[in-house]
Amino acid sequence: MDALTELLNGFVTAAHPTNLLYAFVGVLLGTAIGVLPGIGPAMAIALLLPLTYSLEPTQAFIMFAGIYYGGMYGGSTTSILLNTPGESASVVTAIEGNKMARKGRAAAALATAAIGSFIAGTIGTLCLALLAPAIVQLAVKMGAPDYFAVMVLAFVAVTTVLGSSKVRGVAALAIGLLIGLIGIDPTSGQQRLTLGLPELADGIDVVVVAVGLFAVGEALWIAAHLRRTPADIITVGAARMSREDWRRSWKPWLRGTAIGFPFGAIPAGGAEIPTFLSYVTEKKLSKHPEEFGHGAIEGVAGPEATNNASAAGGLVPLLTLGIPTTATAAVMLGAFQSYGIQPGPRLLETQPELVWGLVASLFIGNAILLALNLPLAPIWAKLLRIPRPYLYAGILFFASIGAYAANLSTFDLWLLLLLGALGFAMRRFGLPVVPAIIGIILGPVAEEQLRRALQISDGQLSGLYDTWFSKTVYFVILLVLVVPPVVNSVRKRRKPTDRELQPSERAGD
Amino acid sequence: MSTPTMSTVKQGRSELGVALLLLLLGGWAMIDALRLPELETRGPIGPRTVPLAVGLLLVVTAVLLAIDILRGGRGEQEAGEDVDLAHGSDWQTLGMLVAAFVANILLIERLGWPVSGAVLFFGTTYALGSRHLLRNAIISIALSVGSWYLFYLGLGIHLPAGILKGIL
Numbered sequence: 001m002d003a004l005t006e007l008l009n010g011f012v013t014a015a016h017p018t019n020l021l022y023a024f025v026g027v028l029l030g031t032a033i034g035v036l037p038g039i040g041p042a043m044a045i046a047l048l049l050p051l052t053y054s055l056e057p058t059q060a061f062i063m064f065a066g067i068y069y070g071g072m073y074g075g076s077t078t079s080i081l082l083n084t085p086g087e088s089a090s091v092v093t094a095i096e097g098n099k100m101a102r103k104g105r106a107a108a109a110l111a112t113a114a115i116g117s118f119i120a121g122t123i124g125t126l127c128l129a130l131l132a133p134a135i136v137q138l139a140v141k142m143g144a145p146d147y148f149a150v151m152v153l154a155f156v157a158v159t160t161v162l163g164s165s166k167v168r169g170v171a172a173l174a175i176g177l178l179i180g181l182i183g184i185d186p187t188s189g190q191q192r193l194t195l196g197l198p199e200l201a202d203g204i205d206v207v208v209v210a211v212g213l214f215a216v217g218e219a220l221w222i223a224a225h226l227r228r229t230p231a232d233i234i235t236v237g238a239a240r241m242s243r244e245d246w247r248r249s250w251k252p253w254l255r256g257t258a259i260g261f262p263f264g265a266i267p268a269g270g271a272e273i274p275t276f277l278s279y280v281t282e283k284k285l286s287k288h289p290e291e292f293g294h295g296a297i298e299g300v301a302g303p304e305a306t307n308n309a310s311a312a313g314g315l316v317p318l319l320t321l322g323i324p325t326t327a328t329a330a331v332m333l334g335a336f337q338s339y340g341i342q343p344g345p346r347l348l349e350t351q352p353e354l355v356w357g358l359v360a361s362l363f364i365g366n367a368i369l370l371a372l373n374l375p376l377a378p379i380w381a382k383l384l385r386i387p388r389p390y391l392y393a394g395i396l397f398f399a400s401i402g403a404y405a406a407n408l409s410t411f412d413l414w415l416l417l418l419l420g421a422l423g424f425a426m427r428r429f430g431l432p433v434v435p436a437i438i439g440i441i442l443g444p445v446a447e448e449q450l451r452r453a454l455q456i457s458d459g460q461l462s463g464l465y466d467t468w469f470s471k472t473v474y475f476v477i478l479l480v481l482v483v484p485p486v487v488n489s490v491r492k493r494r495k496p497t498d499r500e501l502q503p504s505e506r507a508g509d
Numbered sequence: 510m511s512t513p514t515m516s517t518v519k520q521g522r523s524e525l526g527v528a529l530l531l532l533l534l535g536g537w538a539m540i541d542a543l544r545l546p547e548l549e550t551r552g553p554i555g556p557r558t559v560p561l562a563v564g565l566l567l568v569v570t571a572v573l574l575a576i577d578i579l580r581g582g583r584g585e586q587e588a589g590e591d592v593d594l595a596h597g598s599d600w601q602t603l604g605m606l607v608a609a610f611v612a613n614i615l616l617i618e619r620l621g622w623p624v625s626g627a628v629l630f631f632g633t634t635y636a637l638g639s640r641h642l643l644r645n646a647i648i649s650i651a652l653s654v655g656s657w658y659l660f661y662l663g664l665g666i667h668l669p670a671g672i673l674k675g676i677l
Binding site: 037038050051078165167168175178181188190192193216220221222225227228387389392396401404413417420427429451 | 564606
């Protein structure tokens with residue numbers, strides 16, 4: 001097996017002491033960030049990006065991958081102990097997890113989440129390692145029209161699937177595409193939307209965009225609505241589970257992995273839908289359906305495994321096609337670009353050490369996460385008690401230093417404030433942030449592919465859909481656009497109350 | 510979300526501002542694109558096409574959003590661990606936060622990061638309601654000086670030293 005030898009080489013890279021250190025730092029930071037309210041992995045990677053410019057790309061991405069996985073773990077701790085989760089992927093975990101915690105079973109809930117995440121993460125990473133080379137073989141045959149079609153699919157999926165209002169999703173995407181256009185057009189050398197400001201000629205730095213929309217926007221939004229009474233946090237000892245808990249958890253773990261990985265790999269808006277699907281599946285299959293709603297362990301085990309498997313699945317399109325499916329993946333793509341690396345089918349060829357080192361360090365990071373999370377749960381729980389003024393002051397402090405350090409210019413700080421205001425307004429008026437960030441980062445790449453496709457076809461529009469692959473993708477897009485409204489209207493006619501059973505319709509981060 | 514009708518009406522009015530913003534952004538994109546000289550570009554579509562398309566998309570969404578709002582649709586405010594949506598936005602806190610943020614921007618190159626960063630951190634903790642003034646001041650200075658050294662020694666990034674030049 002070729003992939004396996006490559007993977008073994010990856011382990012050699014990842015096992016280098018410096019790289020091990022960065023993997024450890026990454027998962028440690030990621031878990032802390034996942035636990036802390038108000039910061040997610042996307043924001044964390046954006047904030048750390050300027051700090052990593054002095055590192056080798058391999059080391060930086062090993063750390064980012066640790067943050068990515070660690071953030072998923074940490075989010076479950078918050079939702080189990082605090083009930084109101086910040087990561088949209090952990091919303092479902094809170095349903096049963098917090099009930100378990102209130103009944104004194106917090107340790108078991110945390111344990112099934114941690115072990116389930118480990119198993120799902122490991123299987124998911126293995127699937128990633130085995131699938132990536134195969135997809136790359138297909139992807140090298142893809143031309144500009146195929147890429148453009150896939151990017152249109154990503155835009156359509158991320159706007160229609162996420163959030164409760166499609167028009168607001170499209171509005172967010174359009175704002176993102178507009179921000180992505182700012183700067184000198186690489187093909188013609190023309191300045192677009194720069195208002196004549198020389199600082200905007202190179203476009204807005206990805207650090208400033210991501211930090212502004214996520215960190216500053218979030219901090220301003222929370223500050224304006226800060227809960228006056230401290231939240232009710234459940235105290236917990238080391239995470240562990242009984243034999244009975246194991247017996248009830250292992251099947252949901254595996255089923256969750258099977259649901260999560262494919263959903264993560266397609267641009268369908270991250271972990272929100274698959275975690276809900278997993279919850280519903282477990283509720284149907286459970287031998288203890290009466291426990292659901294009162295703290296059923298299956299309702300934690302399944303969704304948590306799904307969550308982590310989808311995180312692994314999300315790396316497949318990112319590393320093989322250069323297409324992000326979540327906000328974190330979008331920021332990682334921006335990070336690749338600022339290192340001068342364009343993820344895509346050539347990445348495995350040009351940067352094998354980076355890719356396989358990254359994949360191998362995901363296995364290692366997963367094991368470290370399990371070791372960190374089972375015995376140290378009480379310490380992570382303490383992080384939830386950090387005084388909020390310090391937490392949000394710290395976010396604004398590091399946001400400012402990060403944005404300033406990227407170019408050493410105060411212009412970027414004004415821009416940061418402006419983007420923060422935009423992020424605030426988006427949260428206030430229910431425009432999801434994820435389509436915006438995907439539009440900003442993927443928009444310029446999509447424009448390039450569009451131009452290349454039309455250049456090849458000599459301006460004929462048919463050049464955009466004259467391959468079987470692009471035809472298939474446009475057909476899928478049509479299905480994504482047409483099927484849900486039709487199904488909804490049929491359902492509504494049959495059972496008007498069905499709407500209340502829909503999954504949590506919150507916009508994800 | 511069960512918000513009382515009064516605030517829903519008010520939110521509807523301010524939400525029309527979002528539609529207006531989208532409209533303005535769309536108009537800006539299109540005007541800016543039309544101003545570009547149509548040079549002999551390589552390839553059939555020049556630098557104008559995509560900005561025009563994005564501008565059009567913005568204008569169309571602005572109209573659709575306005576229709577949605579007028580028919581009673583409301584954007585769902587984002588919830589979170591520390592977010593209490595029962596009250597409206599606290600503009601006083603927000604104003605103080607922005608003031609601290611702007612103070613940093615104005616001071617960073619004049620007085621240096623060790624001073625301006627401390628002002629930023631102290632100002633934000635105060636805005637968010639912390640009144641342990643002495644403790645906050647010590648934490649602020651430790652953080653800003655510490656981060657200055659971290660960037661200088663650890664990363665080779667020279668943040669402005671400002672008035673402390675030669676001392677640090």
